[in-house]
Amino acid sequence: MSRGALAGIRVIDFGQMVSAPFCARLFADYGADVIKVEPPGGDAARAAGPFPGDAPDPEKSGLYFITNTNKRGVTCDVGTEAGRARFLRLVKWADLLIENHTPAQMKAWGLDYATLAEVNPNLVVVSITPFGQTGPYSGWNGYDLNAYHLTGASSRYCGRPGEMPLEHGTFAADYFGAVAAAAWAMAAVYGRRHTHGGQHLDVSSAEAIAATFVGGQNIGCYAQDGKFDKRTGVGMPLGAPATILPCKDGHVWMLALEPGQWNGIREVMGNPEWADLDLFQDMFQRAQNADFLYSMIEEWTMQHGKLEIMEKCQAAGAPVAAVFTVAEVQAHPHLEARDYFVAIEHPALGTVRTLGAPFKLPASPGGPGVPAPLLGQHDAEVERELAKFEQEQGGAR
Amino acid sequence: MASALPLKGVRVINFGWVWAGPVTGQTLGFLGAEVLKIESRARVDMTRNLPPFGEGIPGPDRSLSNHACWAGNGSVSLNLKHPEAKKLALELVAKADIVIENFGPGVMEELGLGYIELHKVKPDIVMLSMPAAGLYGPLRQVRTYGLSVTSTTGLDSLVGYKGGGPVPVENAFTDPFVGIFGAFAVLTALHHRDATGHGQHIDFSQQEAIMHIAGPAHIDYVLNGRVGGPKGNEHPLGGAAPHGVFPCAGDDRWISIAVPSESEWQALCAAMGNPPWAGEPRFATLADRLANIDALHAALAGWSAQFDDRELAATLQSHGVAAAPVLNIADLLHDPHYRARGTFVEVIHPLGFPETIYGAYVKTSRTEPDVQPGPVIGRDNDRVFLELLGLSEQRYRELKEEKVIY
Numbered sequence: 001m002s003r004g005a006l007a008g009i010r011v012i013d014f015g016q017m018v019s020a021p022f023c024a025r026l027f028a029d030y031g032a033d034v035i036k037v038e039p040p041g042g043d044a045a046r047a048a049g050p051f052p053g054d055a056p057d058p059e060k061s062g063l064y065f066i067t068n069t070n071k072r073g074v075t076c077d078v079g080t081e082a083g084r085a086r087f088l089r090l091v092k093w094a095d096l097l098i099e100n101h102t103p104a105q106m107k108a109w110g111l112d113y114a115t116l117a118e119v120n121p122n123l124v125v126v127s128i129t130p131f132g133q134t135g136p137y138s139g140w141n142g143y144d145l146n147a148y149h150l151t152g153a154s155s156r157y158c159g160r161p162g163e164m165p166l167e168h169g170t171f172a173a174d175y176f177g178a179v180a181a182a183a184w185a186m187a188a189v190y191g192r193r194h195t196h197g198g199q200h201l202d203v204s205s206a207e208a209i210a211a212t213f214v215g216g217q218n219i220g221c222y223a224q225d226g227k228f229d230k231r232t233g234v235g236m237p238l239g240a241p242a243t244i245l246p247c248k249d250g251h252v253w254m255l256a257l258e259p260g261q262w263n264g265i266r267e268v269m270g271n272p273e274w275a276d277l278d279l280f281q282d283m284f285q286r287a288q289n290a291d292f293l294y295s296m297i298e299e300w301t302m303q304h305g306k307l308e309i310m311e312k313c314q315a316a317g318a319p320v321a322a323v324f325t326v327a328e329v330q331a332h333p334h335l336e337a338r339d340y341f342v343a344i345e346h347p348a349l350g351t352v353r354t355l356g357a358p359f360k361l362p363a364s365p366g367g368p369g370v371p372a373p374l375l376g377q378h379d380a381e382v383e384r385e386l387a388k389f390e391q392e393q394g395g396a397r
Numbered sequence: 398m399a400s401a402l403p404l405k406g407v408r409v410i411n412f413g414w415v416w417a418g419p420v421t422g423q424t425l426g427f428l429g430a431e432v433l434k435i436e437s438r439a440r441v442d443m444t445r446n447l448p449p450f451g452e453g454i455p456g457p458d459r460s461l462s463n464h465a466c467w468a469g470n471g472s473v474s475l476n477l478k479h480p481e482a483k484k485l486a487l488e489l490v491a492k493a494d495i496v497i498e499n500f501g502p503g504v505m506e507e508l509g510l511g512y513i514e515l516h517k518v519k520p521d522i523v524m525l526s527m528p529a530a531g532l533y534g535p536l537r538q539v540r541t542y543g544l545s546v547t548s549t550t551g552l553d554s555l556v557g558y559k560g561g562g563p564v565p566v567e568n569a570f571t572d573p574f575v576g577i578f579g580a581f582a583v584l585t586a587l588h589h590r591d592a593t594g595h596g597q598h599i600d601f602s603q604q605e606a607i608m609h610i611a612g613p614a615h616i617d618y619v620l621n622g623r624v625g626g627p628k629g630n631e632h633p634l635g636g637a638a639p640h641g642v643f644p645c646a647g648d649d650r651w652i653s654i655a656v657p658s659e660s661e662w663q664a665l666c667a668a669m670g671n672p673p674w675a676g677e678p679r680f681a682t683l684a685d686r687l688a689n690i691d692a693l694h695a696a697l698a699g700w701s702a703q704f705d706d707r708e709l710a711a712t713l714q715s716h717g718v719a720a721a722p723v724l725n726i727a728d729l730l731h732d733p734h735y736r737a738r739g740t741f742v743e744v745i746h747p748l749g750f751p752e753t754i755y756g757a758y759v760k761t762s763r764t765e766p767d768v769q770p771g772p773v774i775g776r777d778n779d780r781v782f783l784e785l786l787g788l789s790e791q792r793y794r795e796l797k798e799e800k801v802i803y
Binding site: 005006007008009022026030047048049050051052053054062063065066067113130131132133134135136137140141142143144145146147148149150151152153154155156157158159160162163164165166167168169170171172175176179180181182183184186187188190191192194195196197198199200201202203204207208210211212213214215216217218219220221222223224225228229230231232233234235236237242243244246251253255257314317318319320321322323324325326327328329330332333334335337338340349352353354355356357358359360361362363364366 | 400401402403404405406420424425428429449451452453461462464465466530531533534535536537539540541542544545546548549550551552553554555556557558562563564565566567568570572573574576577578580581582584585586587588589591592593595596597598599600601602604605606608609610611612613614615616617618619620621623624625626627628629630632633634635636637640641642643644649651653655657661714717718719720721722723724725726727728729730733734735737738740741743751752753754755756758759760761762763764
């Protein structure tokens with residue numbers, strides 16, 4: 001593998017499922033040496049699937065695969081004295097430790113930040129949990145779902161009024177927390193010469209979303225005026241068209257925020273007479289008559305396919321987009337042209353087509369190239385390198 | 398505090414606009430970088446005119462949501478339509494480490510500020526471009542807003558009620574997501590620059606970054622050919638049941654409950670006082686509960702609806718069940734957890750009014766992030782033009798009169 005942008009940084013991924021492992025994957029994508037430390041039973045993602053043919057096999061989990069490419073894997077039972085000692089040897093060798101256990105669990109293992117910092121003062125530790133290391137909910141049990149719904153995002157922005165608020169159908173809070181952790185951890189590692197050593201970064205996935213997404217747009221208003229809004233089930237209640245509508249073969253995001261964009265959509269629809277009505281002449285008036293407007297547009301969209309609608313509206317200057325299914329995204333020529341997908345050979349899964357680098361660094365290409373490790377695959381190899389490192393350290397003393 | 402912030406000495410020129418680009422600058426700013434957002438009164442960013450305004454008085458320096466989302470950025474006002482302004486911008490770039498922009502592809506080139514031009518004045522510059530679908534490829538000029546870019550990733554196709562069509566997310570969840578992601582991207586390139594002496598132009602396609610959020614559905618399609626769709630709040634991979642949001646007493650009050658393991662199911666049953674329905678064979682194992690999840694969720698909703706959401710969350714947590722209230726906007730500001738963590742902070746804006754913004758959304762043990770109010774347009778002009786670029790007082794005055802610095 002070519003030397004990536006992060007060559008020379010060593011990361012311990014002591015995580016389970018999505019948040020910490022995905023954060024570590026980002027470092028692995030760009031060339032850091034990421035060592036995944038799993039309990040003898042493996043990361044819980046190994047049991048989460050999806051499995052080919054739905055047949056569970058710890059070496060065939062799709063979630064584990066996409067989250068752990070480019071990493072080396074070792075097993076270590078930190079609940080035993082010998083396991084804990086081995087873990088601390090790894091810690092001494094690393095620049096960054098990424099973990100997502102509860103604060104109580106880390107303490108119970110004798111792996112709280114104070115202990116880790118004593119072993120390696122230059123280590124950056126990033127803890128990614130639903131609620132964070134401090135505050136009244138820091139001792140709570142929680143998962144992605146609990147974190148996401150604690151942010152205000154669902155109540156405010158996702159779902160129909162009167163019905164239950166919605167998550168995104170994925171691990172949205174885990175991914176958000178992972179990315180926030182990666183940015184701050186990268187800064188903390190990069191800036192150690194200024195900060196005079198490592199530090200502990202406390203990422204609450206819930207807090208990251210509550211602050212930057214929901215708070216940013218709403219909290220100033222509520223604090224000053226005491227007013228707040230809730231979800232409407234429509235893409236954008238104050239302007240129209242701005243929502244998802246059904247079409248002949250699925251759904252389209254119909255969107256026009258500027259007069260030229262609306263005129264583009266009108267043109268593509270064949271300039272229907274109803275669109276000339278006064279009540280449809282500006283975005284706000286259209287929003288006030290949204291039910292009527294949407295029923296009229298839908299009559300047209302139902303006669304056309306999503307890709308045709310997208311292509312024609314885009315050509316006419318309107319930011320309309322097909323709601324792509326995952327199958328349609330995977331087949332899109334744009335992503336092919338950008339060589340986004342990567343095919344990786346895995347000993348148990350065979351050839352797997354996986355999502356590529358999240359961003360392109362032309363001078364230091366990144367992205368997955370090495371399959372996720374089998375359980376304990378690199379135990380011996382890592383031990384050899386670690387012993388060599390310790391020998392050199394000893395010699396230097 | 399004895400330690401300096403980690404990005405001390407890093408200078409960022411931020412041409413970012415609206416939301417994602419400014420959040421990249423904000424994150425770097427919280428971490429100690431000097432971030433100078435370039436903007437102009439000649440074409441005020443639309444988010445500066447979004448109500449509500451400080452003390453209810455409209456104005457481009459008073460938008461509360463703009464301030465929260467942009468805090469951490471500085472501001473330098475340059476009317477880039479003016480050739481002299483472009484020259485000054487390039488002089489600034491020559492003294493910078495990082496340039497950020499989130500226009501469509503080609504816009505920076507039209508402004509005379511494309512990567513090639515920047516590279517001429519600062520050979521090791523790191524430039525981050527974050528257009529919707531990247532810098533090249535058939536969809537490069539696709540028009541989207543943060544609201545809809547997610548529809549090109551598969552993510553929007555997963556959001557909604559079970560068995561129904563997609564429900565739109567009503568704001569750009571992924572704008573702050575890619576904004577923060579952009580900060581990670583520039584720092585990887587900065588690390589590379591320090592190691593090799595080479596800068597580079599980062600091609601950050603929002604589509605490609607966001608697709609990772611939908612990763613579990615993508616890999617299910619790759620492995621099994623299954624095309625996922627909306628399934629409410631159920632577990633993305635069928636790894637927990639119950640797993641959902643359940644009604645509580647009061648108007649629009651809900652609780653989230655996630656039960657992946659057998660021990661947590663037993664804990665939930667105990668917390669409910671082991672009602673007969675929970676002991677039925679159809680709910681005995683996780684596989685059983687998944688097979689009968691609609692009935693399971695209906696029964697749990699019947700039980701939860703009699704309780705206050707916060708009290709019920711506390712009760713369930715005391716049994717070890719993962720449960721939390723579903724908060725609305727008002728709840729966020731008053732929530733004891735966010736208060737204890739200082740998630741939201743009141744600051745006094747230089748124009749004299751108080752505003753509530755968010756502070757460091759990650760907590761750091763060694764360094765205290767630098768949280769300031771949202772920038773007034775041109776906040777940093779004096780320092781930047783007189784000290785950093787060394788303009789004479791007279792020239793500075795002239796350029797302001799000519800609305801080059803504007």
